[in-house]
Amino acid sequence: xxxxxxxxxxxxxxxxxxxxxxxxxxxxxxxxxxxxxxxxxxxxxxxxxxxxxxxxxxxxxxxxxxxxxxxxxxxxxxxxxxxxxxxxxxxxxxxxxxxxxxxxxxxxxxxxxxxxxxxxxxxxxxxxxxxxxxxxxxxxxxxxxxxxxxxxxxxxxxxxxxxxxxxxxxxxxxxxxxxxxxxxxxxxxxxxxxxxxxxxxxxxxxxxxxxxxxxxxxxxxxxxxxxxxxxxxxxxxxxxxxxxxxxxxxxxxxxxxxxxxxxxxxxxxxxxxxxxxxxxxxxxxxxxxxxxxxxxxxxxxxxxxxxxxxxxxxxxxxxxxxxxxxxxxxxxxxxxxxxxxxxxxxxxxxxxxxxxxxxxxxxxxxxxxxxxxxxxxxxxxxxxxxxxxxxxxxxxxxxxxxxxxxxxxxxxxxxxxxxxxxxxxxxxxxxxxxxxxxxxxxxxxxxxxxxxxxxxxx
Amino acid sequence: xxxxxxxxxxxxxxxxxxxxxxxxxxxxxxxxxxxxxxxxxxxxxxxxxxxxxxxxxxxxxxxxxxxxxxxxxxxxxxxxxxxxxxxxxxxxxxxxxxxxxxxxxxxxxxxxxxxxxxxxxxxxxxxxxxxxxxxxxxxxxxxxxxxxxxxxxxxxxxxxxxxxxxxxxxxxxxxxxxxxxxxxxxxxxxxxxxxxxxxxxxxxxxxxxxxx
Numbered sequence: 001x002x003x004x005x006x007x008x009x010x011x012x013x014x015x016x017x018x019x020x021x022x023x024x025x026x027x028x029x030x031x032x033x034x035x036x037x038x039x040x041x042x043x044x045x046x047x048x049x050x051x052x053x054x055x056x057x058x059x060x061x062x063x064x065x066x067x068x069x070x071x072x073x074x075x076x077x078x079x080x081x082x083x084x085x086x087x088x089x090x091x092x093x094x095x096x097x098x099x100x101x102x103x104x105x106x107x108x109x110x111x112x113x114x115x116x117x118x119x120x121x122x123x124x125x126x127x128x129x130x131x132x133x134x135x136x137x138x139x140x141x142x143x144x145x146x147x148x149x150x151x152x153x154x155x156x157x158x159x160x161x162x163x164x165x166x167x168x169x170x171x172x173x174x175x176x177x178x179x180x181x182x183x184x185x186x187x188x189x190x191x192x193x194x195x196x197x198x199x200x201x202x203x204x205x206x207x208x209x210x211x212x213x214x215x216x217x218x219x220x221x222x223x224x225x226x227x228x229x230x231x232x233x234x235x236x237x238x239x240x241x242x243x244x245x246x247x248x249x250x251x252x253x254x255x256x257x258x259x260x261x262x263x264x265x266x267x268x269x270x271x272x273x274x275x276x277x278x279x280x281x282x283x284x285x286x287x288x289x290x291x292x293x294x295x296x297x298x299x300x301x302x303x304x305x306x307x308x309x310x311x312x313x314x315x316x317x318x319x320x321x322x323x324x325x326x327x328x329x330x331x332x333x334x335x336x337x338x339x340x341x342x343x344x345x346x347x348x349x350x351x352x353x354x355x356x357x358x359x360x361x362x363x364x365x366x367x368x369x370x371x372x373x374x375x376x377x378x379x380x381x382x383x384x385x386x387x388x389x390x391x392x393x394x395x396x397x398x399x400x401x402x403x404x405x406x407x408x409x410x411x412x413x414x415x416x417x418x419x420x421x422x423x424x425x426x427x428x429x430x431x432x433x434x435x436x437x438x439x440x441x442x443x444x445x446x447x448x449x450x451x452x453x454x455x456x457x458x
Numbered sequence: 459x460x461x462x463x464x465x466x467x468x469x470x471x472x473x474x475x476x477x478x479x480x481x482x483x484x485x486x487x488x489x490x491x492x493x494x495x496x497x498x499x500x501x502x503x504x505x506x507x508x509x510x511x512x513x514x515x516x517x518x519x520x521x522x523x524x525x526x527x528x529x530x531x532x533x534x535x536x537x538x539x540x541x542x543x544x545x546x547x548x549x550x551x552x553x554x555x556x557x558x559x560x561x562x563x564x565x566x567x568x569x570x571x572x573x574x575x576x577x578x579x580x581x582x583x584x585x586x587x588x589x590x591x592x593x594x595x596x597x598x599x600x601x602x603x604x605x606x607x608x609x610x611x612x613x614x615x616x617x618x619x620x621x622x623x624x625x626x627x628x629x630x631x632x633x634x635x636x637x638x639x640x641x642x643x644x645x646x647x648x649x650x651x652x653x654x655x656x657x658x659x660x661x662x663x664x665x666x667x668x669x670x
Contacts, residue, residue, distance in 0.1 A: 081502075093566040093605040131513070131550055132606050134619040167500045172509050173549030175604065189508030189534075191547040207502045251568040251609035258610045294567060343609070345568055359567045363604050369547075 007262040007270075011224055011236065011245045012217075016104045022139045024146040027107040033152060035223045036111050040118050041160030048119035052222070054230030056243030058264075060097075061087055061178070061215030062293060062340045064242075064329030073202035074120055076210045083206040084117045084125035085187065088216040089171050089178040091130060092293035093363055094345040097247040098216040100259045102129070102136035105220070106143035110166065112222040114147075114157060117164045120212055124165050127216070128183050131170040141168050175367035179415050180213040182369065193369045194415035217247055238265030242328040249343030250276040253284075253351075265326035268299065271344050272323070284348040288432070289323065291332060292340025294360050295420030297427030298353075299323065299337060337427070353432035354439045357425050358386040364421040372413035379421055381405050389439040396440045403429060484525035490514045494533075504534055508544055512551055521552035549604075556599040557592045559637050561585075562616040565602045568609035577613045578602070580627055584634050597641045598634075 015021040015030050024032070039048065053068030076082050086109070090098045101109060109127070117125050129137055144166055147153045155163045169187055171177050177186045181195035184206050205211025221244060225233045234243030246264050251257040254276030262275070268289050272278065279286060288298045303322045307314040313334040317325045325331050332339035347356060365379040385402050388394040406422035413419075429436055486494060497510045511533060515526040522545045531538045545551045552560075563578045578589060585593040585600055592599045608614045611623030615630075622633055 090607045091605050094568055094609050095605075096607045096609045096611075099607055130607065132616060132619075132621075134621070165500075169500075169506075170510065170513065171548070172513065172551050174547060186509065187506060188503065189505035189544065191544055207506075249610060251612060252571045257568075257572075257612070290567075345571070345609070347571065351571070356567060359565075359570055363566050366604050 007266065007274075008236075010261050012101075012108075012220060012247065013104070013261045015108070016100070021104055022106050022143065024107060024143070024150060027105065032107040032223075033111055033158070035227045036114055036152065037158050039115060039226055040158050040162055045119045045121060048115065048226065051226055051230040052119070054234065055221075055225040056230075056234040056237070056241055057218060057221055057225065058242050058329045059215055060217035060221075060246060060341065062092065062295070062338075064339055067214060067218055070202065070214070071116075071120060071212060073200065074210050074212055075202075076121070081124070081209050082120050082122040083209055083211040084113060084120060084122040085180075085183065085201075085206060085211055085213045086113060086125065086127040086216050086219050087178060087180065087183055087213055088127055088129040088133075088136075089175075089183060090133075090216075091175040091178055092295065092341055092343075093360065094251055094290060095249060095293045095341040095343040096251070097249050097259050097341065097343060099133050099136050100247070101216060101220050102133065102140045106140045107147070108220045108223060109140065109216060110143050110147050110153070112219040113166055114152065114164055115222045115226060116212070116214065116219060117166075118157070118162060122212070123163060124167075126167050126169045126187060126206075128169050128171060128177070128187055130177075131172055137168060137170065144168065174369075175363075176369045176415070176417060179417065182415065183213065184211065191369070193371045194417075196414055221245075236263050237328075238263050238326050239328040239331070242330060246342055248275060249341070250346060251343070252346040253280045253348040254278065254346050255280055265328050265331075267326055268323040268344060269301075269321070271327075272346055276344075276346065279346070279348055281348060281350075284350060286346070287349045287351055288347045288353065288356075288428075290345040290347075290424070291327065291337055292342045292344065294345070294363065295416075295424055296332070296338040296340040297336060297424050298431060299335065300431055303431075305335075338423075352439070353428045353435040354386065354389050357428045358383065358390055361386055361421065361425060364417065368417060368421075372418065374409045374412040375418035375421070378405050378409040378418060382421070382425065389436065392439070392442040394440055396437060399429065399433070399436045399440055402436075484515070484519065484523065484529040486514060486529075487518060490518055505536065508534055508536070508541065509548070512541070512545055516551060521555050523555075557596055558641050559598045559617055561598055561600050562603035562606065563589065563600070564604075564606045564608065564612070564614055564616075566605040566609075568605075569612040569614060572612035574613045576627070577615065577625055577630060580630060581615070581634070584631065597638060 015027060018026060018030060020026045049068060049071050052071060057067045058064040059067050074082060088098050113125050152158055153164060153166055157164050174192045176182045177192040179194045180201055182192040186192040201211040201213050236245050237243045242264050244264055245261055248260045248262050248271050250271050254272060256277035260275040268291060286301050288300060290296060290298050299322045301321055301323050305314050305317045305320055307318045313330055322335055325335060327339055329339045361382045365383045368375045368379045370376040382405055385398050406426050409418040409422045494511055494514055498504060498507050501507060511530050512522060516522055519526055527538050527541045531541045563581060565574050581600055582588055585598045587593045587600055589600050589602045606616055608621055608623055613625050614621060614623040
């Protein structure tokens with residue numbers, strides 16, 4: 001379910017509610033490709049990169065890298081072709097935002113891709129979509145076909161000399177292919193195993209050529225950035241150096257799970273109570289929030305910001321709850337977590353963090369590509385120990401063992417999957433050690449999921 | 459990325475009764491062959507068409523059979539080991555025959571918080587098989603899925619390429635009943651009951667020859 005407009009006029013999602021917004025006829029009526037016609041062949045590509053730099057757009061795929069800076073790294077040598085690759089392999093538990101863009105406004109994505117490719121000098125682009133999203137794929141492919149027919153893609157983009165081809169490339173079910181170099185390997189027809197960096201994709205990416213890999217939502221912001229101007233778009237945000245609006249997701253124990261648009265810098269309390277409609281079971285207490293996808297360490301509502309120093313990035317929120325901090329890439333980092341994809345998973349007091357941790361560790365065990373031993377073995381060990389804890393077979397020492405295994409995984413692998421596994425588990429153990437020791441002492445604890453009646457009578 | 463117990467470590471030798479080389483071969487039908495040729499033009503290197511080709515083959519054949527692996531390898535100038543390596547990496551490429559209705563239950567955190575465990579138990583009861591198995595009537599294969607990017611619509615299942623979201627025990631029972639009635643007995647897969655990790659190739663040959 002998608003809701004927009006709770007915090008100001010929708011920008012990114014303004015065509016979401018319009019019937020048949022996925023068709024070219026309707027999307028054009030509501031402004032699709034207007035920016036494209038004003039820009040392609042008329043403005044210098046370099047000026048577009050400057051505009052994106054001024055927008056302070058931090059990548060929406062989870063790492064939050066400034067997109068303009070990433071674009072600036074592309075410097076093709078003579079004879080090299082530049083590729084644009086868009087990452088829509090959305091699969092981080094808790095994250096379900098990009099799918100809504102593909103289903104509701106695919107022409108915005110196509111327009112964003114053409115503009116980005118024009119800025120970068122790319123002649124070919126691929127949108128890598130996970131194969132499970134059938135409706136999203138159907139609409140995106142239809143939008144691309146319509147754009148070809150209308151002369152917006154192909155040899156003469158919008159009647160200019162600029163040529164650009166855009167294709168949808170489907171994944172086949174692998175979370176790791178959301179990692180940019182694994183995605184490139186998968187796109188080239190190999191197993192989706194991440195590559196060592198450097199060289200970074202901007203130097204040697206798809207087929208060894210300079211490549212920009214951007215998240216799909218990042219791409220969808222480009223028409224707005226160029227329409228309003230980078231600085232004006234950036235100012236929509238509540239934060240500095242982290243501009244614009246973004247999609248927020250909320251799932252788990254809330255009354256209205258879904259995708260919402262808002263300015264960058266909403267607080268988690270706003271996301272949970274104003275967007276998500278509050279807790280599903282109001283009689284229970286909020287226990288924990290995973291702020292932006294399962295790899296981001298958990299936050300507790302009772303924790304207060306301790307930043308008396310005026311120079312501290314969180315000083316503005318000194319003494320307030322962690323859930324009252326404006327969430328941005330840098331503020332989340334200062335809180336000891338990550339912004340990730342800004343799709344929160346909300347858990348109430350019925351949840352034992354041991355079970356929640358086991359659920360997520362099973363995910364990472366399944367999704368580890370197996371290249372690096374610390375990750376391949378570590379994820380398995382974590383699940384084995386958590387299974388023993390959940391079954392009441394483990395001792396207190398095994399909680400320490402979890403910490404030791406997770407510590408040995410971090411920083412010792414090619415890609416960030418191992419860190420993304422270890423960090424959230426360590427966060428859970430640190431902040432909810434009572435749950436883990438209770439399991440070790442075989443004290444009774446609640447199930448992760450409620451009973452049939454509790455779950456479905458609402 | 460399959461779990462260890464499901465991984466097929468060796469392909470049984472593909473020899474006919476007299477020891478001759480593979481007696482069954484696989485070809486894409488003309489319309490899918492045409493689609494493949496279109497896809498091939500999109501990439502600077504033909505290997506990039508490997509996953510799209512395997513997806514087309516699975517669409518036709520139902521799974522990535524040894525014959526499909528051989529076909530794809532010939533088509534792209536790769537070894538069968540290279541193609542098998544790719545095929546076994548990805549969850550949606552089936553290494554074993556599956557029923558006409560492949561039911562994936564999302565088990566990851568947001569869905570489990572909203573009752574995925576209950577949904578899975580109910581599915582196992584309705585279909586009479588465990589996750590990872592095919593129902594006795596051969597109409598359903600039940601599989602557990604990792605996050606399907608529908609967390610806000612939890613709990614959910616995917617049946618073939620369709621999502622069914624915000625399920626309740628009632629809506630799930632109704633859906634399975636409909637699917638059950640709309641799947642003709644003639645479509646029943648050759649291999650009923652639990653899907654064996656290694657399918658005897660003789661079964662596959664017989665099925666293709668119209669024997670089963």
